[in-house]
Amino acid sequence: MDDWLRTVSKTREDVFSNSLDVQGGETVDLRSTVYESWRRSRLQGLAPEAVTPVPLAEIDLDSYFVRAVTPLVEKRTAALDQSACALVLTDRDGRVLRRWVRDHDLAAGLDTKGVAAGFMMDESTVGTTGLVTMFTGTPEMIRGPEHFSERFKQYSCASAPIVHPVRRTLLGSVSLICRVADTTPVMLSWVTELMMAVEEALRIRASQRERRLFEAYTTYNRDVRHPIVALDVTTIITNAAAARLLGGVDQTLLWEHARRSLRDRNSEPRTLTLPDGQVLKVDCRPLSPEDADEGAILILRKDPAARELAETNALPEPAASLPGLVGHSEKWRALCRRAQPLRNVADATLVIGEPGSGRLAVACALHDLSDLGVVDAVEASTRGEDGWILHLQSQLTPGAALVVRHADSLTPSTALATLTTLRRTPPARLLATARSAGEPMIHNALLDSFDSVLEVPPMRDRLDDLHDLLVRFSADAARGRSAVAWTPDAVQALTRLEWPGNLNSLRALVRRTLARRSTGRIGTNDLPPEYAARAARRQLTALEQVEAQTILQALREAGGNKHQAALALGIARSTLYRKIRALGLDLSASIY
Numbered sequence: 277m278d279d280w281l282r283t284v285s286k287t288r289e290d291v292f293s294n295s296l297d298v299q300g301g302e303t304v305d306l307r308s309t310v311y312e313s314w315r316r317s318r319l320q321g322l323a324p325e326a327v328t329p330v331p332l333a334e335i336d337l338d339s340y341f342v343r344a345v346t347p348l349v350e351k352r353t354a355a356l357d358q359s360a361c362a363l364v365l366t367d368r369d370g371r372v373l374r375r376w377v378r379d380h381d382l383a384a385g386l387d388t389k390g391v392a393a394g395f396m397m398d399e400s401t402v403g404t405t406g407l408v409t410m411f412t413g414t415p416e417m418i419r420g421p422e423h424f425s426e427r428f429k430q431y432s433c434a435s436a437p438i439v440h441p442v443r444r445t446l447l448g449s450v451s452l453i454c455r456v457a458d459t460t461p462v463m464l465s466w467v468t469e470l471m472m473a474v475e476e477a478l479r480i481r482a483s484q485r486e487r488r489l490f491e492a493y494t495t496y497n498r499d500v501r502h503p504i505v506a507l508d509v510t511t512i513i514t515n516a517a518a519a520r521l522l523g524g525v526d527q528t529l530l531w532e533h534a535r536r537s538l539r540d541r542n543s544e545p546r547t548l549t550l551p552d553g554q555v556l557k558v559d560c561r562p563l564s565p566e567d568a569d570e571g572a573i574l575i576l577r578k579d580p581a582a583r584e585l586a587e588t589n590a591l592p593e594p595a596a597s598l599p600g601l602v603g604h605s606e607k608w609r610a611l612c613r614r615a616q617p618l619r620n621v622a623d624a625t626l627v628i629g630e631p632g633s634g635r636l637a638v639a640c641a642l643h644d645l646s647d648l649g650v651v652d653a654v655e656a657s658t659r660g661e662d663g664w665i666l667h668l669q670s671q672l673t674p675g676a677a678l679v680v681r682h683a684d685s686l687t688p689s690t691a692l693a694t695l696t697t698l699r700r701t702p703p704a705r706l707l708a709t710a711r712s713a714g715e716p717m718i719h720n721a722l723l724d725s726f727d728s729v730l731e732v733p734p735m736r737d738r739l740d741d742l743h744d745l746l747v748r749f750s751a752d753a754a755r756g757r758s759a760v761a762w763t764p765d766a767v768q769a770l771t772r773l774e775w776p777g778n779l780n781s782l783r784a785l786v787r788r789t790l791a792r793r794s795t796g797r798i799g800t801n802d803l804p805p806e807y808a809a810r811a812a813r814r815q816l817t818a819l820e821q822v823e824a825q826t827i828l829q830a831l832r833e834a835g836g837n838k839h840q841a842a843l844a845l846g847i848a849r850s851t852l853y854r855k856i857r858a859l860g861l862d863l864s865a866s867i868y
Contacts, residue, residue, distance in 0.1 A: 281420055281456070320848060324403070368448050371397070403425050406418045432459040434452045441476070488570075489508055489571050500516065505576065507574070533546050538572060558576060620644055624725065625707050628712050668698075688721065750786055757795070805828035
């Protein structure tokens with residue numbers, strides 16, 4: 277043991293003094309696992325003599341993981357009490373969740389070095405420790421000088437990773453720590469046995485959770501004619517009625533409805549409009565009022581009006597639509613129904629809505645005349661009132677319809693002059709667009725002159741139309757090239773975003789995405805980094821969004837290769853995985 281310590285200590289001095297190439301491979305006296313961890317630690321800017329665990333302001337010390345491990349450790353307290361060892365439990369990010377130690381001197385020494393609950397001990401913070409086990413995926417023993425930090429050289433650490441037996445995701449690690457002089461190979465066997473016991477307990481708990489989900493499903497599925505969906509973060513169960521009703525995109529929209537209901541704790545049924553025009557009422561019933569990850573039962577019911585129509589054997593009316601425009605959401609269909617009587621008539625119609633919501637497109641769709649003039653009232657401020665009236669007169673063609681954009685931007689006097697001109701030389705039909713009534717604007721006489729008013733719903737009320745709009749905007753941007761296909765997970769991610777510019781924002785996203793990938797299937801990895809960051813599984817702070825965008829940009833430039841991305845970012849690959857999980861950027865392994 278003494279010879280080994282002297283040899284490794286000498287190798288350590290050579291490596292850290294750069295006598296050996298830190299970019300090289302395994303040395304004669306050093307295991308590759310240790311060498312590579314030292315190398316990553318150096319690449320992250322750590323220095324062996326200046327490493328300190330970081331105390332954390334917020335950490336859940338009573339998590340599901342801690343509660344699962346604690347009873348198993350307490351059964352082994354007798355063995356711990358007889359040894360001069362400490363047992364440490366960390367989460368997958370390297371945060372210390374709990375420590376068990378009876379030796380007071382050992383406890384005091386670990387306290388001074390920050391090996392205590394509430395401290396960060398990951399590789400990017402303190403360098404090589406037994407937590408390298410979470411990188412290798414196998415039990416590891418790090419002895420004395422194999423630690424990167426000078427402050428840990430007096431200890432040995434046997435560690436084992438804990439992986440969820442069902443989801444196969446890393447949960448954390450257990451580590452047995454002792455003084456170097458007390459090191460024994462039995463430590464690694466002991467901690468490996470504990471790891472296996474923890475994973476077995478988690479398997480039993482997972483089986484119980486899945487059983488609860490299945491029991492809830494069977495309770496609600498007594499009448500198999502009604503569509504029922506049971507789901508949690510990783511599992512989904514549907515009956516035949518729901519499976520026949522829902523396609524791929526439908527399911528992602530349904531999951532997003534469930535996520536919002538669970539997040540907002542909203543017990544009111546929500547409306548979901550399917551791409552084929554069916555309108556469903558979704559009743560989301562959580563299995564646990566405290567923990568959204570426990571899942572929920574979704575009861576799907578067809579719209580009562582549609583069911584009443586079917587029961588009377590009446591022929592359904594053809595779905596209302598506007599030529600050249602797409603959408604099937606409830607709000608969009610309601611607009612189309614209101615617009616249908618106003619198509620190709622002489623009524624002067626004002627179309628209002630938020631900027632970018634598609635007001636001009638709706639106004640143009642109200643009339644089939646090929647001769648349709650468009651003027652923008654914003655130009656009145658630059659042309660002056662007289663210049664604006666002359667421009668307006670030049671656009672008034674006999675038999676042609678006219679659309680006045682941004683009619684709400686006219687001053688009261690200019691609006692009155694505009695109205696006088698239009699009455700003197702009336703167009704075949706007058707249409708105009710303006711902001712919604714709830715938005716700040718100066719009212720004018722022109723706005724009061726219209727026979728009918730239509731309001732276009734904003735993008736946030738048309739999320740069920742997202743897939744249809746993506747397909748349409750992609751076809752427009754392709755300009756004859758092969759169209760791309762948007763995957764359900766990409767559509768689900770985009771439903772989580774705010775769209776301040778409404779359709780204009782979505783159209784800009786499509787153009788940016790297709791500039792990089794113009795063929796094939798568009799997934800979440802193809803989205804611009806700032807959009808993908810905003811679509812994370814949880815709400816990110818401003819600082820976290822910047823970090824998420826930087827990570828996603830590095831992944832895009834590396835073609836999805838996480839090793840190359842980690843090198844570009846100057847962090848360990850394990851740290852990159854941890855940050856991706858912590859920021860909720862990986863949507864592939866979860867339903868909501």
